[in-house]
Amino acid sequence: MKAKHQRLWLVGAAVLAIAVAALLALSGLRDQAAFFYAPSDVTPDVLAADRAVRLGGMVAGGSVSRAADGVTVRFIVTDGRATTPVRFAGIVPDLFREGSGVVAEGRFQRDGSFVASNLLAKHDEKYMPPELAGKMHETKTLEP
């Protein structure tokens, strides 16, 4: 075998070893590396742990209600399989709306509901001009 071929084999073996190591690490991280829990991921262990977590999903249509104090918002997060009621007091992001994605940072309560200390809007991969999206989504512009 020529030295060149030997080096080629060595490099190929190294690349393969790195790929396998990465796959193993990734499969180990699969659950831990999630940025948020979806409502159907919420198991009794998660509820019992009582630590700061993130809950993500879609804001269920028609579920957003504002309390009389003007800052408290209640809504339901769904992932199509399970739902979680969420309470949040504060300023919601501009893109927060029914039918859109949301990530809430906070804690689960004993009854399975979620109290958020911060809300992030999750944008989906669809981009379109306002004419196509219809009147329900008014675009904000800088013009007065």
Next chain:
Amino acid sequence: MPALHAFANPARFLKIARPLTPLLGGLGALLVAIGCWAGLTQTPPDYLQGESVRIMYIHVPSAWLGMGGWSGIALSSIAFLVWRHPLADVAARAIALPGATFAAICLVTGAIWGRPTWGTYWQWDGRLTSMLLLFFVYLGYIALARADRERGGDGRIAALFGIAGTVLLPIIRYSVVWWNTLHQGPSIGLTRSTIDTSILWPLPIMMAGFTFLFGSIVLMRMRTFLAIAKAEARLRRRTTV
């Protein structure tokens, strides 16, 4: 690999690189200018993001070059390790700095877009974290390659590092598919795109423009490295005589 070895001779490479550098640079600048004009004035705002969607025209090409740059380093490193191709080592070192710069532009424009869209500049989600790691890996590669050279190394350590870093590329690409992330899933696939054509069309122009500019910068840096190596060799000859 006869095709590759045709360029093993630096003189032949320089003969091609010399006219190609301004050609790619000029073409890239022209396309970026057209893409900026189209992206800033000719496309509609997005129905949800509003005008901030235009950041995409810088963000996506930067992400592509940040990752494409590392693919270039990895391929050059393999060519250098296996075939001892003398220009491959020069190419890998020349790609590192512009690659790191575009990875940084990707991170910064993403943060600027994230503030109005998500409500945060930074979150430790899978996509953002893995892209930041790639940026750090670039910095590590630059430091390692420089240190290796200064101590008279043959560049093999840096080439191995260049191959090992490739692990990050599929992680970045599929992070939004494998894990729950704040970053949205892939918009552009091989055959379809979830971005409406009226918003999408300046993006390929910008991608091509950025890529040509990147190629021009890399060729420029390769020529610089070759010139430095030539000058150093001359100085060495003079001191030994």
